Amino acid sequence: MLANVFTKTTLDRWKGTAVAAVSLALLLLMAMAVYRDIDLDVYAGLPEVFRTLMGVPESADVASLGIGVLYGFYGAVTLAALALSMGAASMAGEERDGTIGLLLGNPKSRTEVLVSKAISMVLLTAGGAIVLWASAIVVSSVLGVSITGLLVGPYVIHMYANALVYGFMAMAIGAWTGNRGLASGVPAAVMAISYIAVGILPLIEGWTNAAKVFPWYYFDGSNPMINGISWGHLAVLGAGIAVFGAASVFGVNRRDLRGQTVGVTLVDKLRANPLTRKVVERLAGSTRVSKIWIKTASEHQGLLIITAYLMFFVMGILMGPLYALIDETMLSFADQIPDALYAFVGAGSGNMSTAAGFYEVETFGLMAPIAVMVVAVAIGSRGLAGEERNRTMGLLLANPITRSKVVLEKAVAMTLYSLVVGFATFAGVWLGALLGGLDLAVANIAAVSLLATLLGLGFGALALALSAATGRVKVAVYTTVGIALAFHIINSIAILNDTVAGIARWTPFEYYLTSNPLSNGMNWGHGAILAAIPVVFIALAVFLFQRRDLRQTG
Amino acid sequence: MTYNEQRNNMDTDFAIRTGGLTKHYGDLPALVDLNLDIKPGEVFGFLGPNGAGKTTMIRTILDEIRPTSGWASILGMDSHLESVAIRRHIGYVPGDLAMYPNLTGRDTLTYFANLRGGVDWGYVNGLADRLDAELDKKVGDLSSGNRQKVGLIQAFMNRPGVLIMDEPSSGLDPLVQREFQKMMREVANEGRTVFLSSHTLSEVQRVADRVGIIRHGKLVALEFVSELRSKAMRRIELEFDGPVEASVFEQVPGARDVTVHNHHVVMSFDGNMDTLLTTATQKYHVIDINTQEADLEEIFLTYYRDEEATT
Numbered sequence: 001m002l003a004n005v006f007t008k009t010t011l012d013r014w015k016g017t018a019v020a021a022v023s024l025a026l027l028l029l030m031a032m033a034v035y036r037d038i039d040l041d042v043y044a045g046l047p048e049v050f051r052t053l054m055g056v057p058e059s060a061d062v063a064s065l066g067i068g069v070l071y072g073f074y075g076a077v078t079l080a081a082l083a084l085s086m087g088a089a090s091m092a093g094e095e096r097d098g099t100i101g102l103l104l105g106n107p108k109s110r111t112e113v114l115v116s117k118a119i120s121m122v123l124l125t126a127g128g129a130i131v132l133w134a135s136a137i138v139v140s141s142v143l144g145v146s147i148t149g150l151l152v153g154p155y156v157i158h159m160y161a162n163a164l165v166y167g168f169m170a171m172a173i174g175a176w177t178g179n180r181g182l183a184s185g186v187p188a189a190v191m192a193i194s195y196i197a198v199g200i201l202p203l204i205e206g207w208t209n210a211a212k213v214f215p216w217y218y219f220d221g222s223n224p225m226i227n228g229i230s231w232g233h234l235a236v237l238g239a240g241i242a243v244f245g246a247a248s249v250f251g252v253n254r255r256d257l258r259g260q261t262v263g264v265t266l267v268d269k270l271r272a273n274p275l276t277r278k279v280v281e282r283l284a285g286s287t288r289v290s291k292i293w294i295k296t297a298s299e300h301q302g303l304l305i306i307t308a309y310l311m312f313f314v315m316g317i318l319m320g321p322l323y324a325l326i327d328e329t330m331l332s333f334a335d336q337i338p339d340a341l342y343a344f345v346g347a348g349s350g351n352m353s354t355a356a357g358f359y360e361v362e363t364f365g366l367m368a369p370i371a372v373m374v375v376a377v378a379i380g381s382r383g384l385a386g387e388e389r390n391r392t393m394g395l396l397l398a399n400p401i402t403r404s405k406v407v408l409e410k411a412v413a414m415t416l417y418s419l420v421v422g423f424a425t426f427a428g429v430w431l432g433a434l435l436g437g438l439d440l441a442v443a444n445i446a447a448v449s450l451l452a453t454l455l456g457l458g459f460g461a462l463a464l465a466l467s468a469a470t471g472r473v474k475v476a477v478y479t480t481v482g483i484a485l486a487f488h489i490i491n492s493i494a495i496l497n498d499t500v501a502g503i504a505r506w507t508p509f510e511y512y513l514t515s516n517p518l519s520n521g522m523n524w525g526h527g528a529i530l531a532a533i534p535v536v537f538i539a540l541a542v543f544l545f546q547r548r549d550l551r552q553t554g
Numbered sequence: 555m556t557y558n559e560q561r562n563n564m565d566t567d568f569a570i571r572t573g574g575l576t577k578h579y580g581d582l583p584a585l586v587d588l589n590l591d592i593k594p595g596e597v598f599g600f601l602g603p604n605g606a607g608k609t610t611m612i613r614t615i616l617d618e619i620r621p622t623s624g625w626a627s628i629l630g631m632d633s634h635l636e637s638v639a640i641r642r643h644i645g646y647v648p649g650d651l652a653m654y655p656n657l658t659g660r661d662t663l664t665y666f667a668n669l670r671g672g673v674d675w676g677y678v679n680g681l682a683d684r685l686d687a688e689l690d691k692k693v694g695d696l697s698s699g700n701r702q703k704v705g706l707i708q709a710f711m712n713r714p715g716v717l718i719m720d721e722p723s724s725g726l727d728p729l730v731q732r733e734f735q736k737m738m739r740e741v742a743n744e745g746r747t748v749f750l751s752s753h754t755l756s757e758v759q760r761v762a763d764r765v766g767i768i769r770h771g772k773l774v775a776l777e778f779v780s781e782l783r784s785k786a787m788r789r790i791e792l793e794f795d796g797p798v799e800a801s802v803f804e805q806v807p808g809a810r811d812v813t814v815h816n817h818h819v820v821m822s823f824d825g826n827m828d829t830l831l832t833t834a835t836q837k838y839h840v841i842d843i844n845t846q847e848a849d850l851e852e853i854f855l856t857y858y859r860d861e862e863a864t865t
Contacts, residue, residue, distance in 0.1 A: 268692075289657065289665035299656070391652035394618055395708075398646035399669040400638050549619035552609075 005103070005116040013086055013124055016478065020078050021128040023482055024070070025135030027489050032066035032143050034497040063140050063147040067155070068225060069492075073195075074485060075132055076159045076219060080191055083125045083167025088183035090117035091248075092174035095258040110252045114175065118245065121167050129160040155225040161237035162219035166191055168244035176251035178258040185306055191216070192367065193314055200362065204325045215240060292396075292409035297416060300379055304417050308424035311371045315363045316428015320436030323358050355438035356518040359429060360448070364513065366488075368425050368452035373484060376418045376460020381476035383410030384541075385467040388551045397550070404542045407468060411538045414460045422453030440518065447522035448513070454530035455512050459484050461537030468545035508533055567630075569594045569716050569747035570615065574624035577610050577771075584610040586771040587624070592749065592764075594715075597742045599762030599779070600751040607771040608751040609649050612720050616646065628716055642670075645709035649720030649751070651702060655694025659704040662693055666708050673711050681707045684733050699725035706734060710741075717741060720751045735761045756847065792819045792834055793842035802837060806830050817841075 091114060094100040103113060133156040140147045166187045174183030194214035198221065201211040211217045218237050222230035270280040288298045297304075352358050384407065387393040396406065426449035433440040459480050466476035487507035494504035504510050511526035570592040577585040585607045592598045602608050613619045615626040617637035626633040628640045653662050659682075667673035682689055687703035688696065696704070702725045709717055717738070723731050738748045738761050752758050758765055759779055767775040800814040808825015823830060834840055 286661075286664055289661050290668050292669070295654075295665060390654075391648070391650065392654060394613070394616070394648045395646070395651075395653065395666075395705075396669075397618065398616060398641055398644065398648075399666055400642040401669055402638050550613070552613070 005108070005113055006120050009086075009090075009117050009120040010124060013120065014127070016085075016474075017082050017124045017128045018131070019478070019482075020082060021131035021135075023486070024075055024078060024132060025139065027074070027486060028066060028070045028135055029139045029142070030500075031070050031489060031493055032062065032139055032145060034493045034500055035062045035066045036143055036145055037497065061146070063136075063145045064150050064225060066139075066145075067136050067147075067150065067152060070489070071132060071136070071155070071159065072220060074489065076162060077191070077195070078485075079125060079128050079132070079159055079163040080166045081188070082128055083121055083163040084170045084184060084187050084191070086117075086121040086124065087167040087170030087172075087187075088174050088180050090114065090121065090171050090174060091252055092178050092180035092183045095178045096180050100257050104257070111249050114171075114248055114252050118168070118171060118248070121171070122164065125160060125163050125167060129156050129163070132156055132159070149226075151225055151228050154229040155220070157229060158219050158222075158224045158234065158237075161234055161241070162215065165215050165237055165240045165244070168241050168248065172244040172247040172251060175248040176255070178255070181302060185303065189306060189310060192310065192370075196314070196362065196367070200319075200322055204322065207325070292401075292406060293412040293416070296379060296383060296410055296413035300375065300413075300417065303378055304375055304420060307371045307375050308421050311363075311368065311421055312424040312428035315367045315371075316425055316430075317432040317435065319359060319363055319429070320355075320432025320434070320438055322436070323355055323438060324436040326358075354519070355433065355436070355440055356444070356516070359433075359440070360513055360516065360518050363425065363429060364448050364452055364518065368422075368449070369455045369512070371425065372418050372421045372453050372456025373459045375421050376414050376457050377463040377477060377480050379410065379414040379417060380460040380463035381467050381473050381480070383407075383414065383464055383467060384545060385471045385473040385476055385551075388471045389473055391552070393550055394552075403546050407464070407538070407542045407545050411461070411464060411541070414464065415457060415534070418453050418457040418460060421456070422449045425449045425452065441521070444518050444521050447527075448517040450522075451512050451517055451527060451530055454527065454534065455508055458508050458530060458533035458537065461534035461541070465537045465541040465544060468541035469548070471548070471551040567594075568592060568627070569596065570598075570626070570628050570749060572611075572615065572624065572626040575611070575614060575621055575626050576623045577607075577614050577619065578622045583771050585614065585621075588768075588771075588773055590766060590773065590776075592747060594747050595742055595745045596764060597738055597748040597750060597762045599758035599765040600749065600768065601753065601755065601758055601765050602768035603753060606768045608768060609720055610771070611768070612649075612718055612749075612751060616641075616644075616718065643715040645712065645714035645717045645719075647702075647705050647709045647717075647719040647722045651705040653693045653701065653704065656692060658692050659687060659689035659696070659707075662704055663689070663708055663711065667711065670712055674713075677713070678707060678711045681710055681737075684737065685730055697725070699727060699730070702726055703730065706737075710737065714746065716747045716749065718749045721753070722750065723752070723754070723757055731757070787822050787824045789846040790819075790821055790823045790830070791842075791844040792840060793817060793844075794819070794834075795839045795841055798838055802833065803830075806833050 091100070094103055104110065133152055136152045136156075137147070139145075169187040169190065170183045173186055174180060177183065194216035197214045198211045198216045202208045211221070215237065218230075218233040222233045224230060224233075267280060267284045270276040271284060287294065289295050352361055384393070387396060397403065426446055429440070429445050429449070430442060432438075433445070462483070463476045463480040466479055467473065470476065487509055490500060491504045491507055491509035494501040494510070508530060511523075511529045515523035515526055517523060517526075568591050570590065572588050572590045575585060575588040575590075576583070588611060600608055600611070610619070614621050615628060615633045617634050617640075620634060629643055631640045633640065654665075657665065663673075663678060667675075667678075681687075682703075685703045685706060687707060688700055689704070691700075693701055693704060702722070706719075706722060709719065709722075723734055726734060735757065738750065741748050742763070748761075750758065750762060762779050764776070764778050766773055767777075794817045797816055798814055798819060800812050800819070803809050803812045803814075803819055803821060806823075806825060806829055808823050809830070810822040810824075812819065812821040831840075
């Protein structure tokens with residue numbers, strides 16, 4: 001094993017993994033403490049598909065609910081995201097930073113370097129999984145909650161294998177292309193679609209088996225917390241890991257390494273072609289660099305296109321016909337599901353028996369705020385700290401412009417992109433409702449899309465303020481995501497406990513879906529609160545950025 | 555000192571002025587009580603080894619970072635309070651230059667020209683020709699020297715009153731370096747000012763009128779280049795047709811660290827060259843002479859030995 005590459009990669013990465021795993025453990029403690037005090041009889045008699053969908057095991061008790069709900073989504077996604085970011089950074093990250101040449105100047109082969117990084121990813125993800133495993137046991141014993149009959153170990157093993165699939169997928173894409181953005185974006189999109197598909201497809205008669213196409217199915221499709229390890233499912237995940245692992249090794253050896261250079265895009269080719277040069281030159285050249293906000297926006301257009309497409313097509317248009325296909329009997333059951341259970345999956349008090357409730361759970365519950373957040377936080381965190389990390393801020397500020405102008409122009413780009421994602425969601429859901437013949441008012445779709453946009457933008461503005469205050473991209477991203485995650489969980493379980501409900505009032509999620517805007521229309525009070533949040537944080541960013549020394553390096 | 559008192563010091567007769575400029579990073583003093591007056595039309599060389607505080611000084615006067623105490627002014631304007639106005643009149647090349655890898659050189663220049671306004675593209679193209687710069691390639695695809703050329707053009711393109719450059723010639727080939735030095739002289743001849751931070755003595759000697767030497771954040775010398783050159787330590791190698799004695803050369807004033815290997819003498823020397831050659835030729839037959847300019851480090855070690863001893 002290449003001890004130094006392995007050690008360096010591991011040391012670079014262990015903190016993030018540890019912080020994420022420990023935060024999840026604390027959130028589990030909070031959730032279980034709330035669950036401990038509620039009467040769980042309401043969950044008896046739910047159809048199995050719903051239990052699977054909601055992450056509620058058959059023999060619902062405090063421990064299984066707490067672990068299932070918290071780990072089934074938040075835990076599994078966090079672990080997969082950690083593996084994914086390590087996988088994407090492995091080869092493509094060194095290339096982006098221009099350090100790959102230096103690294104390979106040593107007598108080590110590309111395969112050796114890649115394998116060292118892969119081992120680091122495998123072990124760090126394992127470390128995260130072990131913390132989750134141990135914290136489930138510790139938390140239940142601290143709270144005096146019995147976990148007899150719950151197979152936490154097998155569940156976490158499935159979760160671990162699932163995470164590694166995305167980690168190795170990212171590593172393979174990075175190894176083949178050297179493009180870090182692609183290496184993290186594609187697996188993240190696959191994960192999002194996979195999660196949604198595995199949740200919805202079983203609800204449609206005759207489509208249950210279609211869920212098996214998606215990797216997420218092999219994480220908890222066999223309900224490992226109750227049934228133990230499913231060797232068949234693990235083998236499928238293992239095969240995926242092996243295929244992506246082999247593809248990584250093959251991919252990294254077959255191509256030219258990128259020495260901090262940039263790829264040739266379609267736009268570059270069009271710019272080089274005499275026929276198209278004039279038009280493209282205006283769009284990609286002089287227009288792109290005409291203003292700070294336009295340039296900032298152009299840097300994130302790939303992310304915007306992927307996110308807006310996902311929201312428009314998958315979460316918007318596809319959902320309408322899918323809902324129309326859902327078995328009538330399922331819907332009648334859905335009517336009986338208690339609000340609290342919807343609350344567990346962050347759907348406010350949505351109710352799947354109506355089209356509005358379905359969209360609130362599936363499209364707006366998690367995905368719409370996440371989509372806006374992804375774009376807004378990417379721009380917000382990198383807007384200032386990214387230029388400092390890339391050492392371009394000094395050059396930018398050598399021009400006769402104020403620091404406030406830089407912050408505000410970055411905020412303009414962030415706001416504009418958030419609105420585009422929000423609009424794509426609105427347009428997709430509207431078309432989806434038309435296609436599925438669903439009864440949704442256009443104004444209400446617009447209202448909830450706007451609320452989702454403002455909510456996501458608020459977190460983007462928080463990231464911008466953190467970026468302005470610290471000049472560190474990672475601090476801005478991780479703090480914002482951590483706060484959003486904690487707020488979301490608090491809000492999800494608020495309905496179950498008065499104390500938590502009191503806290504939830506201080507989180508922005510409280511002002512998002514609680515008024516059921518898709519059924520009831522815009523709640524202007526809530527809208528005003530959500531609109532005020534980004535304004536406050538952008539103003540804070542302006543204030544903070546003026547006051548500090550610029551960082552010289554990241 | 556009150557602000558008004560400070561303002562009185564910010565005489566517009568000076569291109570750059572600092573008064574007691576001090577910057578600490580935590581407990582670490584990076585810049586200590588720097589007092590500097592640089593006149594318009596001057597090429598000022600700012601010398602010092604790595605980590606001496608050159609970049610800190612530049613970043614402070616450009617308001618990237620704020621002084622712990624003291625003040626700075628450029629063209630009579632306060633470096634913090636009037637920083638935007640100042641930046642209308644300066645060109646800047648940061649040390650360890652980085653730009654946007656996805657933009658071509660021309661895009662990069664257009665971007666900064668848009669932020670700045672009033673750029674004459676005929677002049678820009680002229681600069682690009684002189685430096686043999688490739689403006690239609692993406693910056694990320696350029697070699698470091700070619701990237702540096704784009705950085706230089708963006709600093710020169712608006713004909714700034716004050717050019718502030720931190721190690722600007724790194725990566726440039728000798729021909730381009732020569733052209734760049736000509737460009738700096740032209741700027742000074744037009745009455746504009748060049749502030750050139752460097753650790754390459756030869757370049758500074760070639761273009762600068764005056765130099766400041768900074769060490770451990772303190773200005774240890776402020777001299778005209780002509781004076782510095784006369785004081786500069788040289789490394790001298792003499793080859794003779796027969797064996798020589800070290801003691802003969804150790805007696806010559808200004809000779810230090812004399813070593814003799816049979817026919818060969820090596821020494822550091824800051825004395826009168828005539829005296830040395832007379833001594834050498836009186837007793838022996840010289841076959842070859844090799845003299846090298848001492849690098850900056852050697853000047854520090856010898857020329858400022860006294861200063862070090864006192865501190």
